[in-house]
Amino acid sequence: MAINLRSPYFTGTVQPNASYAILGLKIWSGNLQSIPLDSQYTIRKSVVGTSTEIFFELSELIRDYIEITFNGDYNGQAVWFQVIQNVFNASSTTPIFSSTSITQLALDGYWYFEEPQTATPSALISNRELFVLEDNAFRIPIYINNNPTVVFYKDGEVIASETFSSSIESSEQIKYVSIYGDDVNWDTFQERVIDDNGTYESNLCLQSFFDNFSIGAVDKITISDSNGIETIKVNVIEECKYEPKKVTFVNKFGALQDMYFFKKSKENLSIKKESYKANIISSFGTYDKTNHVKRDFNVVGKESISLSSGYLSEEYNEVFKQLLLSEKVWITNIIESGEQVLPINVKTSSIAYKTSVNDKLVDYTIEFDKSFDTINNIR
Numbered sequence: 001m002a003i004n005l006r007s008p009y010f011t012g013t014v015q016p017n018a019s020y021a022i023l024g025l026k027i028w029s030g031n032l033q034s035i036p037l038d039s040q041y042t043i044r045k046s047v048v049g050t051s052t053e054i055f056f057e058l059s060e061l062i063r064d065y066i067e068i069t070f071n072g073d074y075n076g077q078a079v080w081f082q083v084i085q086n087v088f089n090a091s092s093t094t095p096i097f098s099s100t101s102i103t104q105l106a107l108d109g110y111w112y113f114e115e116p117q118t119a120t121p122s123a124l125i126s127n128r129e130l131f132v133l134e135d136n137a138f139r140i141p142i143y144i145n146n147n148p149t150v151v152f153y154k155d156g157e158v159i160a161s162e163t164f165s166s167s168i169e170s171s172e173q174i175k176y177v178s179i180y181g182d183d184v185n186w187d188t189f190q191e192r193v194i195d196d197n198g199t200y201e202s203n204l205c206l207q208s209f210f211d212n213f214s215i216g217a218v219d220k221i222t223i224s225d226s227n228g229i230e231t232i233k234v235n236v237i238e239e240c241k242y243e244p245k246k247v248t249f250v251n252k253f254g255a256l257q258d259m260y261f262f263k264k265s266k267e268n269l270s271i272k273k274e275s276y277k278a279n280i281i282s283s284f285g286t287y288d289k290t291n292h293v294k295r296d297f298n299v300v301g302k303e304s305i306s307l308s309s310g311y312l313s314e315e316y317n318e319v320f321k322q323l324l325l326s327e328k329v330w331i332t333n334i335i336e337s338g339e340q341v342l343p344i345n346v347k348t349s350s351i352a353y354k355t356s357v358n359d360k361l362v363d364y365t366i367e368f369d370k371s372f373d374t375i376n377n378i379r
Contacts, residue, residue, distance in 0.1 A: 001120050002104075002105045002109075002145075002173070003062075003104055003106045003107070004107060004108075004111055004252075004253075005060075005110075006108065006254075007109075007110045008057050009057065009058050009062070010055050010056065010057050010058075011055070011056055011058060011083050011085075011101070012055030012085075013054055013097060013099070015087045015096060015097050016052050017089045017096065018047050018054060018088070018096065018097075019047055019090040020044060020046040020054070020087075020088055021044070021045055021086065021087045021088070022042065022044050022085075022088070023041075023042070023044075023045070023056050023084065023085050023086075024041070024042050024083070024084035024085075025041040025043070025058060025061060025062070025084075026039050026082045026083075026084070027062055027065045027079055027081045028065075028080055028170075029079050029170045029171070030169065031170075032080055032103055032170070035082060035103065040061075040065070043056060058081075062106050063106075065079050066078065066106065068254075068256075068328050070256060071341055072339050072341045074139055074176035074256055075176075076173050076174035077108070077171070077174070078105055078106060078170045078254070079105075081106055082100065082101055082102075083100070083101040084098075084100050085097070085098065085099045085100075107253065107254030109251070109252050109253045109254030109255075110252055110325075111252075119227070120143050120146075121146075121230075122142055122143050122148035122223050123223045124143055124255040124257075125141060125251065126319070127315040127316060127318055128231065128233065129232065129233045129234075129235065129315040129316075130233070131235045131237055131259075131260060131310075131312055131313075131316070132234060132235070132236055132260060133239070133246070134237060134239075136260075137178045137179070138178060138234075140177050140178075140232070141176055141177075141251075141255035142164065142174065142175045142176075142177050143253075144173060144174070144175055145166045145173065146225040146226065147165055147226070148224060148225040149161065149162070149163040149164075149223070149225070150162050150177050150221065150223050151221065151222045152220075153218065153219060153222070154218055154219055155219065159179060159217075160179045160180075179218055218236070219234050219235075220232070220233060237262055239263075239310075242265070243334075245260070245305075245333075246258055246332040247261060247307070247329060247330070247368075248330045248331075248332065248341075249322070249323050249326040249330070250327065251322045252322050259316075259323065260309075261308060261310070262308075263308035265305060266305065268306070269302070269303050270301070270302050271299060272300045274298045275297070276294075276295055277293060277294055278291075278292060278293055278294075280293055299375075300373050300375070301373060302369065302370070303370045304368060305331070305367070306365060306366070306367045306368075307366055307367075307368065309363050309365070309366075311361050312362050313362060314355055314362055316362065316364075317362070320366070321353075323346065324348065324349075324366075326346070328343075329344050329346055329368070331344050342372075343372070344368040344371055345368065345370075345371050346366065346367075346368055347369045348366045348367045351364060
């Protein structure tokens with residue numbers, strides 16, 4: 001089971017006659033067997049009163065060594081850690097108890113308050129129904145240590161399948177699997193052509209082909225491992241009026257998850273500034289009428305965007321919950337040279353969950369702030 005670092009992780013021991021314990025914490029990425037010689041943290045903790053328990057909470061310390069990034073490439077991001085404990089009594093410098101933990105994997109995920117901490121599933125998403133954009137290489141984050149098999153179907157026919165084996169590399173613990181494999185860093189057919197150093201020329205004949213055929217169409221995915229089989233329904237959406245937006249966020253499993261907002265988007269600009277009253281008088285009591293008396297300075301622009309999801313299933317209540325709880329979110333814009341990935345922050349602070357019984361149709365509008373000022377002021 002991988003450790004979720006946004007929730008507490010406790011370790012410790014119960015030892016009679018213990019006075020204090022010294023804990024060493026080693027954290028690293030890369031190969032499982034490349035254990036550092038020195039600990040990143042050394043912590044001493046004394047027994048409180050007559051207690052025989054000594055416990056440490058380590059999540060925040062380990063989390064300092066994992067930084068989730070996204071630039072359009074889908075890469076697994078995790079760290080290994082190992083705990084060394086030595087327990088002492090007051091009269092001896094020799095430990096009365098020593099232990100070295102097995103090496104464990106840590107992800108930037110979390111548990112809900114009311115849910116049990118169970119084994120990490122193979123499918124690192126909570127929803128079992130997807131709404132994806134037509135002609136788009138959507139991805140499923142997969143935890144490979146369960147040795148899962150992922151199968152893509154269309155109309156009952158197997159389109160693609162892949163079986164994964166466990167790895168000792170931290171960067172390979174999560175694979176982002178699409179119908180085209182797990183090493184695809186493009187989304188559309190046009191981007192695939194450009195990625196292969198080709199030239200994409202749009203014409204009426206090619207557009208007619210795309211209108212009649214879907215590239216990489218899928219309607220079902222199964223993920224099977226020793227614990228059973230999970231089935232994900234896939235709905236491919238064709239949007240003709242609006243320009244859909246892809247938002248990528250870190251979900252509760254610490255994996256990157258994509259979701260599409262298919263309908264209307266609105267961008268806004270807000271300005272903050274300071275001002276002062278200038279003296280524009282010149283010699284002999286004259287002044288230039290074109291000079292500003294009231295002058296602005298420290299003008300800062302902030303842009304935001306409002307996105308509408310379109311109609312989805314109730315499965316997406318959980319997706320929106322995790323989106324609002326995410327600390328890292330990005331939006332992907334399609335520009336002339338390809339894709340532009342920009343960091344954003346969720347501005348919406350609350351949602352009312354929608355159901356087909358109460359609301360008939362399930363759709364959401366979420367507001368985001370761009371995570372930077374309009375004027376480049378990075379110094």
